[in-house]
Amino acid sequence: MTRLLRLLPLLLLFAAVLAHALPRSEPVPGGVVVLESDTPVERAWLGKRRLAVLPSDRGSIVVAGIPLSSAAGPVRIRLRFSDGREQERTVRIRPHDYPVQRLVIKDKRKVEPLAEDLKRIRAEQKKKHAALATWSGHIPDLSFRWPVEGIVSSRFGLRRYLNGKPRRPHGGLDIAAPEGTPVRAPADGTVLLADDFFFSGNVVYLDHGEGVISYYAHLSEKSVRPGEKVRAGQVIGKVGKTGRVTGPHLHWGVYLNGTAVNPELFLDSPNPP
Ligand SMILES: [Zn+2]
Incomplete structure (x- = not known):
């Protein structure tokens, strides 16, 4: 006893x-x-x-x-x-009412892409879907740490209107921070994709195992390569304003079974450090 x-x-x-x-x-x-x-x-x-x-x-x-x-x-x-x-x-x-958000994007081409942009966008969507469909047997650590220091500027799920036009709801969490602020892996993982996308700018996708994928967009710099293993807290890139943005911030996405979910559900503290 x-x-x-x-x-x-x-x-x-x-x-x-x-x-x-x-x-x-x-x-x-x-x-x-x-x-x-x-x-x-x-x-x-x-x-x-x-x-x-x-x-x-x-x-x-x-x-x-x-x-x-x-x-x-x-x-x-x-x-x-x-x-x-x-x-x-x-x-x-349960039903949940996500608020409406109206944004003005100065670069009109990023709201209504040209025909030549659409080909690129479709190719990028294929890469994104392939990344989100990744399945590795590694058991993920689902207690995430905030990936960046800053201020939450747009929460997950906002129903968006860009330049007055309805667009897909916000599939991640935006954290505003000065350009160049380090972005860190929230948990151990493997880099799936490090690329440059039309809407998302410089992106990094991390695989944490069992279909848990995290995603970082609008980076000024990527510091990792596909296939690389990263540890929780390791720098994977820097905050930027590449792609479709209104200012420098990190767009952080978390995906389970191929679907975007609210990243805040994986965090212990309600605010970034
Ligand atoms: Zn965002």
């Missing part, structure tokens, strides 16, 4: 580490659903999308990204256990 008591702080610390390693469950469009299973899960799906499965002290934890375009209401998550049995869990997605 005494020995167990002596071990208790260590056990509590271990439990805290496990608890911290998960995003907050927020079952809304653009949010994250965290499901626990006492039976070890071999694979899990939302529709046809494979979901991240993490080991836990009791069994498994399934982490699902809910698309921003999802309607409120029930979604079914399919689990397959190690013994081949399957189970369906129903999760109710």
Whole structure:
């Protein structure tokens, strides 16, 4: 008993580490659903999308990204256990009203691209989709640290109008910072893509494992190459204003099962350092 008591702080610390390693469950469009299973899960799906499965002290934890375009209401998550049995869990997605944001972009071509730009944009979308479809078996550390020092300038999910025209909702979190501020990996990962895109400027994509991908846009500089392994806190680039921007900032995206989710759900502190 005494020995167990002596071990208790260590056990509590271990439990805290496990608890911290998960995003907050927020079952809304653009949010994250965290499901626990006492039976070890071999694979899990939302529709046809494979979901991240993490080991836990009791069994498994399934982490699902809910698309921003999802309607409120029930979604079914399919689990397959190690013994081949399957189970369906129903999760109710709550409605969430994301605010509207109207922006004025001076470079009109970045809002209404020319025919010659469209070819480039389509090629870049292919690269992006390939990056987001990456699946590596590495178990991701989902307790992220802020990738940059600065001020949150646009939250995730804002319904955007650019120069008065409706555009896709904001798929990431914008952090305003002076040009040249170092951008750091929020967790260990592997560089999938380091490229220069029409809308996003200089971009870096990191693979954290189990379909968890993070994305950094508008960089002035990329400091990593595809295939390179990075550690949490390692500099991967610098804040810039390349691509479609109103000023220097980092656009930070987090993707689960190929879908953009709110990066703030992966952070412990509400504000960047
Ligand atoms: Zn952004």
